[in-house]
Amino acid sequence: MSAHPALIFANDAFYRAFADRDIVAMAEVWAETDPVSCLHPGWAPLIGRDVVLASFKAILEGPAPPQIAPEAAEAAVHGDIGIVICYEAIAGDYLVATNVFRREGARWRLVHHQAGPVNDPPPEPDEPASPVN
């Protein structure tokens, strides 16, 4: 469950659109032909492309759009659907997210996103399991 570079690239593009506050890029990220949905942390479910994109517009153009960066992404492919699980580093804290992508031709486009709290930060990939000394 990993080593799916095109899927990780699509996942990164989602967070890059967020970081750039780029609603046009965000609209590109989301699928156009498949139904889409989004569960922002704490929010009621949003269903439908227009509703989902309006929520991102409101967040990105709001007074304090959060800075979010993906970490420790893991991808799995199920035919024409790809699921990426990642941590979201946000203002010194972490969330965990599910991002579900649909293959549209040569690229993956987002059809569903959920993010929610996680108790601990991601494991340090370069750290030994136990301290040396």
Add this chain to the structure above:
Amino acid sequence: MSAHPALIFANDAFYRAFADRDIVAMAEVWAETDPVSCLHPGWAPLIGRDVVLASFKAILEGPAPPQIAPEAAEAAVHGDIGIVICYEAIAGDYLVATNVFRREGARWRLVHHQAGPVNDPPPEPDEPASPVN
């Protein structure tokens, strides 16, 4: 995005296995050939069928397995993948969940689950939008 009875049935089966504390039924719910993953509320991501099922065994056989019932489920189909979003009623409170199913022959089996907090309960389906007087 709804009216997919087989998918809603599979979603109900997941929560029924939970309510019945039935780890055998829970193992039936989860896909056997596709990679599976699970984001329990607050937990680090669990990846792999054995790890995921071990977590459910620990929860279901623990001292206080939560009573969880799905509400307001909405389903969308993307080829051989189905996504169900629902509220989870749990001890008078609510979570929202993403359940991703893979079609295996005639039935849908779970490949990914995430649940997290939600600020408000689901809307009452039978309640008028504004009070009648």
